[in-house]
Amino acid sequence: MPELNPRLADVGSGFAAFLAPPGPEVVRFTVGQPDFDTPEAVVNEAKAALDRGETAYTRPQGSESLCAAVQGHLTQFDIHIKSEDVVVTPGCKQALLYGMLATMAPGDEVLLLSPAWPSYDGMVRLTGATPIHVPVRRDNYHPDFDALERHVSPNTKAIIINSPNNPTGAVYTREETKAIVEFAVKHDLWILDDMIYSTLVWVDGGYTSPCAFEGGAERTITIGGWSKGWAMTGWRLGWVTGPSNVMDGIKKVNVSAATHVPTFLMPAAEKALELREEIEVMEGAFAERRVAIHQAFSSLPGVVVPEPEGAFYILCDITGTGMTDMEFATEALEKAKVQVIPGSLMKGGEGLIRVSYATSLENIHEGVRRLQTWLESRS
Numbered sequence: 001m002p003e004l005n006p007r008l009a010d011v012g013s014g015f016a017a018f019l020a021p022p023g024p025e026v027v028r029f030t031v032g033q034p035d036f037d038t039p040e041a042v043v044n045e046a047k048a049a050l051d052r053g054e055t056a057y058t059r060p061q062g063s064e065s066l067c068a069a070v071q072g073h074l075t076q077f078d079i080h081i082k083s084e085d086v087v088v089t090p091g092c093k094q095a096l097l098y099g100m101l102a103t104m105a106p107g108d109e110v111l112l113l114s115p116a117w118p119s120y121d122g123m124v125r126l127t128g129a130t131p132i133h134v135p136v137r138r139d140n141y142h143p144d145f146d147a148l149e150r151h152v153s154p155n156t157k158a159i160i161i162n163s164p165n166n167p168t169g170a171v172y173t174r175e176e177t178k179a180i181v182e183f184a185v186k187h188d189l190w191i192l193d194d195m196i197y198s199t200l201v202w203v204d205g206g207y208t209s210p211c212a213f214e215g216g217a218e219r220t221i222t223i224g225g226w227s228k229g230w231a232m233t234g235w236r237l238g239w240v241t242g243p244s245n246v247m248d249g250i251k252k253v254n255v256s257a258a259t260h261v262p263t264f265l266m267p268a269a270e271k272a273l274e275l276r277e278e279i280e281v282m283e284g285a286f287a288e289r290r291v292a293i294h295q296a297f298s299s300l301p302g303v304v305v306p307e308p309e310g311a312f313y314i315l316c317d318i319t320g321t322g323m324t325d326m327e328f329a330t331e332a333l334e335k336a337k338v339q340v341i342p343g344s345l346m347k348g349g350e351g352l353i354r355v356s357y358a359t360s361l362e363n364i365h366e367g368v369r370r371l372q373t374w375l376e377s378r379s
Contacts, residue, residue, distance in 0.1 A: 010125050014118035018329065018341050027367035028339045029355040032166060032313070034231040036285075039278040042230065045271040049264035060260045061251055062088030062239075069270045070239050077198065078212035079222055085247040087254050088269070090261050092196045092225035092238035097123050098257070099221040099240055100158075102249035103190045104129040108157035111189075113143055114348030115315070117166050121347065129157065133347045140306050141168035141315060143176055148183060158190035159183070163207065164197035164310025167346065167354040171201055171309035177208040185215040193222050196238075197311040199229035200283065202290050207310070218243050221250075228311070230272045231282060237261055237269050286312050286357070289364060293357040296368040301375050312358045315343070319351040321375065328353055336374035338367045 019030055061067060067086040074081065089095040096119075104110065106128030112120050114133035124131040134151045137144050148159075161180060163172040172180070184191050191210050198207035210216035225238030240250055254260070261269075290308055297305045302320030318328045329342035341356075343349025357364060 007125055007128065011122040012118060012345075014122065015341050015345055018339065018345070022333065022337075022339055026333065026337045026339050027363050027370065028359065029357070029367060030339045030341050031358065032228075032356050033233040033358055034228065034282060034286075034312075035358050035360065036231040036282050038231050038235070039272065039275055041275060041278070042232070042268045042272045046264055046268035049267045054264045054267070056263060058260060058263045058266070060255045061086065062260065063266045063270075066266045066270045069273045070241070073273050074222070074224075074241070077195070077207060077209045079209050079241070080211070080217070081222075081241045082244070085244055086239055086241045087247065087250050088261055088266070089225075089238045089240060089254065090258050091236040092194070092223055092227060093119060093123075094236075094258065095223040095225065095238040095240035096120070096192065096194060097126070098250045098253045099192050099223060099242070099246075100124060100127050100129070101253050102246055103192075103221065104157055107155060109153055109155040110157060111148065111151060111159040113159075113161065113165075115167060115343060115346040115352065116160070116348075117162065117194075118346055120160050124160075130155075132156070135348050136168070136170070138317075141165065141170040142172060143180065145179060145183065152187050156187060156189060158192055160192045160194065161210075162194040162196075164201055165313075166197065166311055167313050167341070167343075167349070168315045169306075169308030169311055169313045171203055171205070172208065174205055174208045174212075177210055178213045181210045181213045181216040181220075184210075184219055189219065191216070191220040193220050195222060195224045196228050198224065199279065200286060200312060201310040202287055203309045221246055226269055226272055229279065229282075230275070232269075232272065235265060235268075237265060289357040289359075289361060292361055293355065293364050293368075296364060297355065300368065300371055301379065312356055314355045314357065315349075316353050316355060317351060318353055321378075325349070325351055325353050332371060332374065336370040338370050338374075 068083040071083040104127045108129040121131045210220045221242035226232040304317040308314045325342040341354040343352030
């Protein structure tokens with residue numbers, strides 16, 4: 001029998017084992033998607049496009065008006081690109097993979113700030129490149145620039161950044177983002193900037209793009225999408241943009257791999273970028289939950305929680321409980337009926353658990369109450 005692609009042997013399944021829906025009696029702190037309905041105006045626009053019969057093939061990178069809308073959206077972040085250099089993709093993951101396929105080759109090394117979202121590791125390996133996990137600072141999960149310098153080699157080709165960050169909730173400061181650009185210029189690296197959580201920032205300063213600094217725009221591939229900020233996870237709509245030479249390559253990847261996203265979703269995605277009031281309601285809810293979950297988890301015995309700065313995650317250090325992260329997650333599910341993600345599913349995440357606060361305040365308080373009771377019963 002013919003053999004499988006040997007690269008698959010090193011590609012993990014990420015959080016999949018702990019994302020399976022449990023019974024209704026379990027409080028879930030695992031799923032990284034907004035618990036809101038997609039805004040009605042967006043849904044109605046998709047229905048209207050179907051009624052208009054917009055179901056045929058169209059421009060592979062996305063309609064001209066949608067690409068122009070993405071271009072306009074990005075200007076608020078000092079990302080100034082041509083609409084011709086925008087490609088709309090079947091989700092942010094696909095955008096990331098396109099960016100990697102256009103810039104990476106077997107033998108290249110790619111720096112990941114660890115612990116990192118597991119899909120980065122798997123996608124890098126699928127290209128034939130090697131992921132190099134560089135630990136972040138443990139006190140606030142921000143970049144450790146000394147560690148970055150120690151992990152650079154002649155084979156280093158790129159660095160992937162994600163701020164606001166999944167799984168840590170960290171938001172890199174303007175000074176840190178500038179330092180990342182200077183580091184990339186010094187070592188002649190591509191920067192793949194995953195800005196999917198850019199609208200969900202709870203600290204002063206907001207999201208900062210590498211494109212805002214000298215030397216950044218010509219080496220940064222910017223990846224984003226509609227899933228998190230607009231409650232459109234199942235719509236599978238993302239975007240990627242960057243220097244024209246990179247985008248020429250990404251367009252080749254796109255037409256070979258996907259042709260384009262569903263035609264009738266393009267007007268709906270454009271409508272989403274016009275909304276403000278509906279989005280502010282979601283952002284306000286997450287901001288309130290962020291305060292509640294930080295206070296609640298910080299009260300648990302043996303648990304240390306750096307203040308979350310963005311996205312909708314906290315990364316808790318549970319080493320003070322005397323358990324490994326896998327033991328904590330397994331017992332929390334079995335004995336407290338609370339589901340969390342064990343950090344050891346990510347390289348560099350040992351002793352940590354990821355908690356999503358994309359759930360109601362009621363669930364947050366009930367879940368923490370159960371964890372408190374369980375942890376106190378162990379002492």
